Amino acid sequence: MAKPRIIIVGAGPSGTRAAEACVAAGIRPIVIDEGRRDGGQIYRRQPDNFTRPYEKLYGTEAGRAKALHETFDGLKGAIDYRPETLVWNIAAGQLWTASGTVQEAIPFDALLLCTGATDRLMPVKGWNLAGAYSLGGSQVALKSQAVSIGHKVLFMGSGPLLYLVASQYVEAGADVAAVLDTSPFSARLKALPDLLAMPSVLWNGVALTRTLKRAGVTVQHGVTPVEIMGDVESGVDGVRFRTASGREETIACDAVAMGYHLRPETQLADLARCAFAFDPGTRQWLPERDGDGRASVAGVYLAGDGAKILGARSAEASGRLAALAALVDLGLSVDKGEMASLRGDVANYAKFARGLAKAFPWPVEQAAKLPDDAILCRCEGVTAGDLRVVMRETGAKEANRAKAFSRVGMGRCQGRYCGLAAAELIAAEAGVPVEQVGRLRGQAPVKPLTIAIGEE
Amino acid sequence: MGPSMNGASDVIIVGGGLMGSSAALFLRGHGLSVTLLETDLIGRQASGTNFGNVRRQGRGFHQLPLANRAIAIWRKSRELLGADVEYLQSGHIRVCYRERPELVGAMEEYADKARLEGLDLELLSGNALRDKFPFFGPDVLAGSYSPTDGHANPRLAAPAFARAAQKLGAVVHENTKIIDAQKLGEDFIVTAADGRTFRAPILLVTAGAWGNALSSQFGEPVPIVPRGPNMSVTEPVPYAIHPAVGVMTPLEEETVYFRQVARGNIVLGGSTRGPSFPDQYRAYVEPQNTLSQLKHIRRLAPQLGKLNIIRVWSGIEGYLPDSQPVMGPSATTSGLYYAFGFSGSGFQIGPGVGETMAEIIAKGATDIPMAPYDIARFAQA
Numbered sequence: 001m002a003k004p005r006i007i008i009v010g011a012g013p014s015g016t017r018a019a020e021a022c023v024a025a026g027i028r029p030i031v032i033d034e035g036r037r038d039g040g041q042i043y044r045r046q047p048d049n050f051t052r053p054y055e056k057l058y059g060t061e062a063g064r065a066k067a068l069h070e071t072f073d074g075l076k077g078a079i080d081y082r083p084e085t086l087v088w089n090i091a092a093g094q095l096w097t098a099s100g101t102v103q104e105a106i107p108f109d110a111l112l113l114c115t116g117a118t119d120r121l122m123p124v125k126g127w128n129l130a131g132a133y134s135l136g137g138s139q140v141a142l143k144s145q146a147v148s149i150g151h152k153v154l155f156m157g158s159g160p161l162l163y164l165v166a167s168q169y170v171e172a173g174a175d176v177a178a179v180l181d182t183s184p185f186s187a188r189l190k191a192l193p194d195l196l197a198m199p200s201v202l203w204n205g206v207a208l209t210r211t212l213k214r215a216g217v218t219v220q221h222g223v224t225p226v227e228i229m230g231d232v233e234s235g236v237d238g239v240r241f242r243t244a245s246g247r248e249e250t251i252a253c254d255a256v257a258m259g260y261h262l263r264p265e266t267q268l269a270d271l272a273r274c275a276f277a278f279d280p281g282t283r284q285w286l287p288e289r290d291g292d293g294r295a296s297v298a299g300v301y302l303a304g305d306g307a308k309i310l311g312a313r314s315a316e317a318s319g320r321l322a323a324l325a326a327l328v329d330l331g332l333s334v335d336k337g338e339m340a341s342l343r344g345d346v347a348n349y350a351k352f353a354r355g356l357a358k359a360f361p362w363p364v365e366q367a368a369k370l371p372d373d374a375i376l377c378r379c380e381g382v383t384a385g386d387l388r389v390v391m392r393e394t395g396a397k398e399a400n401r402a403k404a405f406s407r408v409g410m411g412r413c414q415g416r417y418c419g420l421a422a423a424e425l426i427a428a429e430a431g432v433p434v435e436q437v438g439r440l441r442g443q444a445p446v447k448p449l450t451i452a453i454g455e456e
Numbered sequence: 457m458g459p460s461m462n463g464a465s466d467v468i469i470v471g472g473g474l475m476g477s478s479a480a481l482f483l484r485g486h487g488l489s490v491t492l493l494e495t496d497l498i499g500r501q502a503s504g505t506n507f508g509n510v511r512r513q514g515r516g517f518h519q520l521p522l523a524n525r526a527i528a529i530w531r532k533s534r535e536l537l538g539a540d541v542e543y544l545q546s547g548h549i550r551v552c553y554r555e556r557p558e559l560v561g562a563m564e565e566y567a568d569k570a571r572l573e574g575l576d577l578e579l580l581s582g583n584a585l586r587d588k589f590p591f592f593g594p595d596v597l598a599g600s601y602s603p604t605d606g607h608a609n610p611r612l613a614a615p616a617f618a619r620a621a622q623k624l625g626a627v628v629h630e631n632t633k634i635i636d637a638q639k640l641g642e643d644f645i646v647t648a649a650d651g652r653t654f655r656a657p658i659l660l661v662t663a664g665a666w667g668n669a670l671s672s673q674f675g676e677p678v679p680i681v682p683r684g685p686n687m688s689v690t691e692p693v694p695y696a697i698h699p700a701v702g703v704m705t706p707l708e709e710e711t712v713y714f715r716q717v718a719r720g721n722i723v724l725g726g727s728t729r730g731p732s733f734p735d736q737y738r739a740y741v742e743p744q745n746t747l748s749q750l751k752h753i754r755r756l757a758p759q760l761g762k763l764n765i766i767r768v769w770s771g772i773e774g775y776l777p778d779s780q781p782v783m784g785p786s787a788t789t790s791g792l793y794y795a796f797g798f799s800g801s802g803f804q805i806g807p808g809v810g811e812t813m814a815e816i817i818a819k820g821a822t823d824i825p826m827a828p829y830d831i832a833r834f835a836q837a
Contacts, residue, residue, distance in 0.1 A: 089743040096743040404611045412766040448764035
């Protein structure tokens with residue numbers, strides 16, 4: 001009998017560990033990744049001709065990054081690795097890929113989606129100006145190209161990545177204007193019992209804050225962003241915000257990095273027709289899965305931050321666990337004791353993730369209060385006011401309906417960046433719980449696809 | 457009054473697409489009370505997911521009077537609806553390829569006959585064609601240009617008609633799935649899945665791919681097949697392509713079309729249609745159909761190969777074997793009317809269908825030729 005064909009999408013922490021488990025079981029998986037090199041976002045590898053040391057690139061996570069990269073390098077002869085390849089659709093047991101204009105349809109017996117995450121963004125007036133980046137984007141600039149997004153960079157939003165990227169900028173010698181956290185400091189104290197599930201990670205977080213303090217960077221908690229200031233010609237020139245005590249202040253800068261923790265990249269699970277459920281803790285719709293990563297569709301497995309944001313360490317464990325589950329389902333023998341132990345690890349990471357969600361809450365009220373003249377959907381240039389007018393005129397209260405009438409979420413990102421905030425705005429405007437607003441239906445292609453695809 | 461009595465009106469319309477919504481609006485114009493029942497949301501399937509061609513060119517000659525009636529409504533849609541459905545009279549061009557020179561003769565013949573029905577077409581070939589439309593590829597031989605056709609936004613059209621009807625007093629119930637319809641005495645009793653009932657002496661079925669479920673209840677099954685359009689859209693680029701463009705060819709796979717909206721996105725459609733699933737209210741774009749569409753688009757307009765598509769979509773359309781809709785009165789039941797099964801080409805004529813059905817119901821007659829659409833053509837001998 002031919003060996004089963006396993007396809008892993010994503011070569012970050014979960015994809016790498018999944019591939020490792022498949023190879024150990026004697027299977028040569030196909031590993032498809034959009035990136036030019038493995039490592040994913042968090043352990044993104046620098047271009048070949050760059051030689052910065054691991055400690056400089058990954059700080060406290062240098063050891064993990066190195067171990068993961070070495071594992072992947074060691075697997076290269078034993079896997080069918082396809083970098084710079086986009087999976088643009090899934091249908092009838094086949095993945096449809098594009099690499100440049102080369103198109104391929106690849107059948108699979110098991111599909112492991114290790115698709116990772118992007119920033120969760122909360123629109124603010126002026127976030128469409130040149131010089132406004134996501135935290136992830138600002139980190140990519142630094143990690144991949146060793147450049148800063150500006151001369152004087154302000155970090156705004158919430159979540160662990162806010163402190164991590166700000167301190168990475170400080171250590172790289174950049175001028176950090178301030179770190180503005182929308183979460184009140186008290187939230188962090190309330191979250192401590194859950195955060196203690198992973199004391200070493202908690203300690204790393206404390207160390208980041210110390211780095212910022214030592215560098216003399218202003219860190220403010222409980223702020224409310226008002227506006228990213230500047231103009232279309234010259235881009236960002238400052239940030240206006242309200243302090244925790246309600247005073248309005250302005251800080252000059254020429255670039256802003258913003259983000260509110262992360263959101264999973266679930267479009268492929270959607271195209272694979274997996275069932276989704278609303279997760280009240282994160283206020284996001286997530287693909288359903290069992291404790292080992294099995295999706296509602298037979299043969300599809302979900303792991304890492306692409307399924308739910310539990311962090312890079314959890315991604316390594318859940319990637320391996322999902323691969324073991326796939327191997328079991330394909331009739332291969334695996335170590336059941338290891339699976340039980342991995343389940344325990346993931347449960348502990350989940351507790352820590354709950355703590356993070358409490359410590360750095362998603363400021364939903366900002367979406368509700370977004371001023372009418374602020375851009376909500378950057379791809380299509382739709383303002384909050386445009387959406388409110390459409391809702392009043394058409395009675396649309398559901399995400400896809402509001403999209404059809406207003407174009408919010410209809411552009412090239414398909415709502416990946418504005419969809420969560422738009423749902424909160426719709427919920428507030430309609431006076432319904434956000435889960436009633438529903439979720440945007442994903443459509444192929446997952447990312448823009450060239451019309452020249454398949455050209456000879 | 458009990459809940460079973462709250463649905464009494466002069467006319468019940470089952471199916472809230474463009475046909476049902478526009479019929480509701482025009483029936484109000486005749487002073488009849490209307491209840492419009494939609495199983496999901498207004499205009500979500502065929503009416504909302506089609507290409508958006510407001511095209512008379514290429515229709516059968518018997519359909520041109522209806523199409524002419526419709527174009528008059530599209531032209532005044534902004535005033536009529538109090539909403540912008542992005543109707544643009546920017547022209548439509550149908551082209552043929554060098555390997556089928558015989559189609560030039562067919563285009564000329566069509567133009568001669570269409571002129572008699574009030575549709576003026578201009579035939580262009582060679583340099584004249586490429587001077588005017590430089591985006592065409594070298595395979596394109598000739599084209600037939602209709603300056604008075606154009607396009608509109610399907611996502612906006614049917615809901616705008618339904619809202620206009622509502623403003624004039626029509627009652628619209630969305631999320632109302634009809635599971636039974638029968639005539640008791642003088643009235644039709646229409647029952648929803650949740651038990652609500654609606655009553656009226658006249659019933660108009662505009663239920664698209666679902667129409668057969670109701671016509672069968674009255675002894676008039678039709679061989680309708682659900683399919684889904686194959687649609688894509690590019691990222692926005694500067695507005696440069698004014699007419700909607702389509703290919704004249706006997707092969708379905710080669711039949712592609714595109715139009716650019718004023719915002720800049722180019723909507724691509726055609727090549728092989730996909731399956732659709734009326735019971736699930738979903739239609740999926742098959743990846744191989746996307747690829748076939750893009751291949752034929754590159755042949756038609758090679759420069760488009762430099763762009764990306766950002767989204768694909770489909771919807772549920774009902775196709776009849778002769779590609780003509782079922783439209784007009786029932787052959788078995790008085791007071792029962794149909795307008796469904798538009799076979800992938802109902803968008804342009806939609807408002808004309810609504811106005812004509814309202815006229816037939818309110819006045820008992822119309823000048824529009826209706827014989828080709830008679831449901832009796834499917835009656836088993």
